[in-house]
Amino acid sequence: MSGRLTVIGLGPGNADQVTPEASRAVAEASFFYGYKPYLDRLELREDQTRVASDNREELARSNEALAKAAEGHNVAVVSGGDPGVFAMAAAVCEAIEAGPQEWRAIDLAVVPGVTAMLAVAARIGAPLGHDFCAISLSDNLKPWDLIELRLLAAAGAGFVIALYNPISKARPWQLGRAFECLRAILPGTTPVIFGRAAEDHRRGAGQDRSQA
Amino acid sequence: MSGRLTVIGLGPGNADQVTPEASRAVAEASFFYGYKPYLDRLELREDQTRVASDNREELARSNEALAKAAEGHNVAVVSGGDPGVFAMAAAVCEAIEAGPQEWRAIDLAVVPGVTAMLAVAARIGAPLGHDFCAISLSDNLKPWDLIELRLLAAAGAGFVIALYNPISKARPWQLGRAFECLRAILPGTTPVIFGRAAEDHRRGAGQDRSQA
The missing domain is CATH 3.40.1010.10 (Tetrapyrrole methylase, N-terminal domain)
Structure with a gap:
């Protein structure tokens, strides 16, 4: 057994x-x-x-x-x-x-x-219809430098970027720092979608749409 | 109406x-x-x-x-x-x-x-457990140069790469050319998983595991 x-x-x-x-x-x-x-x-x-x-x-x-x-x-x-x-x-x-x-x-x-990015994408249009990547902003299991390298590589090559684990009490600065990195490469008109509890019953949190 | x-x-x-x-x-x-x-x-x-x-x-x-x-x-x-x-x-x-x-x-x-990469990943281990990207090898809607740029950027930054639309009768050479690009950056020991009809009843095609 x-x-x-x-x-x-x-x-x-x-x-x-x-x-x-x-x-x-x-x-x-x-x-x-x-x-x-x-x-x-x-x-x-x-x-x-x-x-x-x-x-x-x-x-x-x-x-x-x-x-x-x-x-x-x-x-x-x-x-x-x-x-x-x-x-x-x-x-x-x-x-x-x-x-x-x-x-x-x-x-x-x-x-x-x-997975979450598919659920969020379904609600807001078709942002993953071309090449895309998923990057976790948690630096528990990998160094932050590697995350920055990947953000810059993905932005430079024109991937749509899905960020997982964007922010938490234990990791309060990572999302802001990620946006700073991306701003060096992407135009200010790049759309940013925040998806939270995308398919949860408690929806209302829903998604915010804003500009980087 | x-x-x-x-x-x-x-x-x-x-x-x-x-x-x-x-x-x-x-x-x-x-x-x-x-x-x-x-x-x-x-x-x-x-x-x-x-x-x-x-x-x-x-x-x-x-x-x-x-x-x-x-x-x-x-x-x-x-x-x-x-x-x-x-x-x-x-x-x-x-x-x-x-x-x-x-x-x-x-x-x-x-x-x-x-989506297909999740189904294939579920059958062979956990290849998407860290940062990954999805790239379509179809050059119907984007130039091939851009595909090569993205392959090189993703490989250089250490993303796991899921290739969609890898090969077809109308696009016979793209997969081989993509592997050539990746060989310039990734070691020959990089695992490659071929997923075909991953969850189809007609399975038996299944996945092959090989080295790049």
């Missing part, structure tokens, strides 16, 4: 945008690991167990989930959006690489989802 | 990856415009009408669909994957801009979907 671990993308926040594949994976799993706001989206049965953890606990959460799967359970790790885009799929793969040999026998699956 | 037009993303090819939002939009529409292989995925009722068109007919298809919507009908334009990523959402928006004033009164919505 080596168990099963499914990394599930719950989409941008609207239950109507959870794929049937993701819903079925949720129905089949017994233990759920994730950041609490994502777990809160699930309607679980009494025989299903939630194990919530804080943001920025991705590796510890992956280790816990893998250990549970190795005991023979059907375990789910949930992400908002798509689990492969700046989310849990990478953390789980890294944990397997660094973990005990037996974790490699776990039946691992990743269920893709609608 | 100004009608309604919904641009619908049908996901990567597996019915289990069509969101409930997309399924509802399909159920509500009366006229369906799209490239035939995408229309073939739909199970339509007798009162629903399909209007298939060839690939590379995006603008003509958009114009036809908008004209039908302007008559007061509920019209769907379907895309595989996400309609905003190198697909029909941009063509429809461009057609509205260039079209008669009355088309701006049409109730336009875009329903996002799981």
Whole structure:
């Protein structure tokens, strides 16, 4: 019994945008690991167990989930959006690489989802209709210099740029600094779209449209 | 009566990856415009009408669909994957801009979907867990020089690169030329994943993993 671990993308926040594949994976799993706001989206049965953890606990959460799967359970790790885009799929793969040999026998699956930039793009026109890139502004796992290098390269080559993890209490200056970098290359007329909780029931936050 | 037009993303090819939002939009529409292989995925009722068109007919298809919507009908334009990523959402928006004033009164919505790179990434690990970009190798709508510039910029800045529209009968040399460009910058050990019909029932084509 080596168990099963499914990394599930719950989409941008609207239950109507959870794929049937993701819903079925949720129905089949017994233990759920994730950041609490994502777990809160699930309607679980009494025989299903939630194990919530804080943001920025991705590796510890992956280790816990893998250990549970190795005991023979059907375990789910949930992400908002798509689990492969700046989310849990990478953390789980890294944990397997660094973990005990037996974790490699776990039946691992990743269920893709609608990632945030697609949901925001759908609401405001078609900004991703040409070449684009996605850059996380979190400098927890990479140096800030590399982020600036990528912003400048992307702007110089005319990519549309989707910024993930733009701002947080722990990272208050990064978005402003990113805009400063981009201003050196892009004209002041470049449109900027702010998408927040794009498909959440609590919409009203919605998107603001402004100029850089 | 100004009608309604919904641009619908049908996901990567597996019915289990069509969101409930997309399924509802399909159920509500009366006229369906799209490239035939995408229309073939739909199970339509007798009162629903399909209007298939060839690939590379995006603008003509958009114009036809908008004209039908302007008559007061509920019209769907379907895309595989996400309609905003190198697909029909941009063509429809461009057609509205260039079209008669009355088309701006049409109730336009875009329903996002799981785009191909997310589906492929889910099957092979977590290649998009860090910064990445998407580049279409089709030079129908942009000059090839710009594609090379973007490939070099993305490789130089360490982006993972997803290539859309890699090869076709009409564009036989572009993928090879793109690899030549990338070889100038990336080491020969860079992994290359070929994803084909990633979530199609006809899988077996599957993905090949090789080195650049």
